[in-house]
Amino acid sequence: MDYAPEYTKREKIKLIALFMGLSAILIAAGELWLFPSITRLAEQPHCYNLFGLNGADYLWHLLLIGMPISIFLILAVTMLPMAIKGLIQAQFPPKGYKVFKPTPIRKGMSGQLMAGLLMFVIFSPLLIAIYGANNLDKMPEVETPQDSSELCFNTPNETSTNH
Secondary structure (H helix, E strand, O other): OOEOOEOOHHHHHHHHHHHHHHHHHHHHHHHHHHHHHHHHHHHOHHHOEEOOEEHHHHHHHHHHHHHHHHHHHHHHHHHHHHHHHHHHHOEEOOOOOOEOOOOEOEEOHHHHHHHHHHHHHHHHHHHHHHHHHHOHHHOOOOOOOOOHHHHOOOOOOOOOOOO
16 A cells, blocks of 8 residues: 655644744734624624624624635635645545655545545535525624614723713
8 A cells, every 4th residue: 555755754843833833823813903803893783884784794794704715715725736636636645745644545536535525625614605695684683772872982891080
């Protein structure tokens, strides 16, 4: 049985360090900017309007379309070339790709099946986004309070300093 070529120990360390560095940057950006923004939007959706959509509509668009499309794009950029080569070569992993651990090369129908399963994993988030886009009109609307202008952008921790 043939095995796919493996990364050397030095290559493994470089790749893992690169992934950890990129992950740390993404986590920091999420903690410092993205999650607080989403929290504010979720707490006061009626305070946000852009292009005729209120904050609740943005949340539904983000959850049902934005996140699945983002996941699809990441998977497509990183894994689609491997899946296409695997289908063309009827082998998985395809020629020219290295692996982290000893992996037997699947050839013929078995290789095409593995590449096809990878294609399914890649395109599943796109199918979820299409489903979400078709069901956005069924999502509940958020009621806007009558005095919403006074409530907007006031945090619960703010206290009056007038005595």
